[in-house]
Amino acid sequence: MNSEVTFVSLGLAEPILRAIGEAGYTHPTPIQAQAIPQVLAGGDLLAAAQTGTGKTAGFTLPLLHILSQTHAHPHPPGRPRCLILTPTRELAAQVEESVQTYGKHLPLNSLVMFGGVNINPQISALKKRVDILVATPGRLLDHVGQRTLDLSGVEILVLDEADRMLDMGFIRDIRKVLALLPKKRQNLLFSATFSDEIRELAHGLLHNPGTVEVAPRNTTAERVDQAVYMVGQKHKRELLAHLIKEKQWFQALVFTRTKHGANKLAEYLSKHDIPAAAIHGNKSQAARTRALSQFKDGSLPVLVATDIAARGLDIDQLPQVVNFELPNVPEDYVHRIGRTGRAGAAGNAISLVDSEEAKLLTAIERLIKRRIDRVVAEDFVPSAGAEAAHDADHQREPLPRRGGGRAGQGRPSERPANGGRNAGTGKPGGRAPQRPRGEADGNRAPAQPQRREVDGNRMSPSRPEVDGNRGAQQRRPEADGNRRPAASHAPQGRDRRPAPRAALFSAKPGDGNR
Template sequence: MTFKELHLINNIQQALEEEGYKTPTPIQQQAIPEILAEHDLVACAQTGTGKTAAFAIPVIQLIHKIVGSAKKVKRIRTLVITPTRELAIQIGESFNTYGKYTHIKTLVIFGGVNQVPQVNELKEGVDVLIATPGRLLDLYKQGFIDLNHMHQLILDEADQMLDMGFINDVKKIIKLTPENRQTLLFSATMPLAIRELADTFLKKPKYVSVAPISSTAEKVSQKVYFVDKTEKRNLLYHLLTEEKIKNVLVFTRTKHGADNIVKALHKKGIEAGAIHGDKSQNSRQRILESFKNQEIPVLIATDIAARGIDIESLPFVINFDIPNISETYVHRIGRTGRAGNSGLAISFCGKDEKGYWNDIEKLIRIKVKIVENHPFPWKEEEEKKEGTKTDYRNKNKSKSGNKNNTSRKSDASKKNKKRWY
């Protein structure tokens, strides 16, 4: 199938051709016809499958019929709700790209920045509004947003909004929209709370699902290093210098951890930047642009801040910390191997994270290759040898009738129980 077979208008076809789009991805093939038929839709698709285009392209076509010429009064026809600023910006860029030969005006709003420029653009009028929940509700309460003329409501990354505690805000927003709207819900996973949300607010929705979250991209190679927790920074430095890895996105669990890694790399003479929730929006965008332009070789990010990072030629992802939610691993490594390119995902697993790693391998149903020949392995073998000597010594003392044998054996048993193998 080609995009021409999806019955798209020439305005969109021209934009897609200029972007080099020829064949729609599976989620685009399934979702675009349903959206053009104006059905409510629940779509399950992981990151990197082309889901933004799957809803942006048909929505542009639907509202282009309404907007018509540039002289038409601008009102909010489509509202897109998304959990992070980075993702909102990315979606806005997609609408502008696919709709550049239409008269559709798009605006992205989010918190953490001065609201005045956003308010001024709202007053001028927009057709597509892309927003994070908090800023949308704030400007609505101030009277700057009118949703009475809305045709489509799109909830993107619905599962992430649930994880980030936005679900109540989303419910409030839904109640502010017209009942006769078309509602599109996109999510990488379908937890019970998301299914309940869909059942409550969508009308006879169609369901499409591709590339389930348990699957990882075929062109992404995976490796794991079992490394002592205290040696993770040294291992990262080793890979960056000895293995010549660059243009790498490194995931950490905490904002504090991200900043500390950047400081450690700077001391070693390696340029790096961090993006996380404590950084200002301008700072995050500046660092992200520097990374995209390969001005800095290493970007450290938390999971929330990394939502919306879309770099087609990103060759490496490193999980500095193993995520405690298995699905997050798939999201992370999906940042590489995009747009048909190959990629490598590397994970640093400490002893305290082995349980998380076991859960990840169960989810993805792959036994990831273990890199054994590296300078900072677990000191597991030495501990095992010590334990063997202790057992042998106790056994000999048992034969000689040592009175303290029982208590010492018990102590050795307790000691071994405390060890992790």
């Protein structure tokens, strides 16, 4: 990248430049340097870059500039000027946080809405002026159905992580939303890849778009060191605990395929003096937010996550990613390890692979066009009782249903043990509690014979929900979905400091492990 390109040279408004400076950034990343001028020019844009390159700031910065330069008067309540659609709650919260960070010196108001939380605070917020609305498709359509939201004034539409929205079956909901928008608008489509499906969607949505692609399809971050430990499934938990202690990992994000597997692994680590918590679709939003906050501040050294829950996680300088189980979809490996080595930082990614996962490993290596180094834990000696303990847990683990989350086969269950009474919004001073709505993590609840009231909305039980959003249709019968992670919103050039080292083996187990 040309070192002479700065945010000042891109022509952004002074209040935005001031906010960028206060956040510690000076130079844009390649995706930002190429995308921002095209968005400021007012045309449609199709942009792709590998995860961790700052796609979110690539659209939030220019849209803040455009909206601040053209004020709409009068501005009716509940009639946003910009709509940003995201596939998951965590990503929606992250994008809205980015909007607030860079727009804090502008007279613009933003709102984030997603399912799994009480709809009433969102209805109250829509009675005021909203310039920028960040939403997941299902909850957005809930508001449209209750006539609490008017989309006729949208000037800019952004589809963030469009590839994941297609994978999660949101195409029908996206089409419904498009039908509600004014025909004259600016459209921005951001994606981790330019798949054939994305190009097809872009062809019907964008008009003479500019194109930005700063990395080859399915490339892995250059500064991420990758390694594979070949180990039997029965010894994986013990090896992981050994590696965490021996290598003194103070911040490790661990991926599992299923929600049940995430719970059992977090419980195992906690019992072995390694504080850990699990996040997935059956956790309330409050529990997910609490665990993520503790993980980010270094007080929780290990976060065990399913792919869908990890979508949108942006942890500054995350040093370690672990694939406890390989994903069923090779592309998801790229996005998993993209959680580390972000914005030019170094990172490490290891995978624990047993013989039954050999074909998955081969598919991943074929995709990334390189062989991942095999390493051995020389001083690791499995205990005699490891296999018996694994077998006991395995007997209790429910078999994943095939085709989980397909339309017309009932709402997936996402009710935590407490009935969701602690659900929040993922932001400080969260909204009113409410039972979270379903997320397609591969475990379905039986189809409901009657319509039920959720948050005051009459919902059809025949339409499953993904991350609290309606209308998701899984293409692949995957346990827990194996989701791809989201792009970082942080511009490059920040003065980064190492994360605080947690008191690894003395703290009590974190919340969410029970």
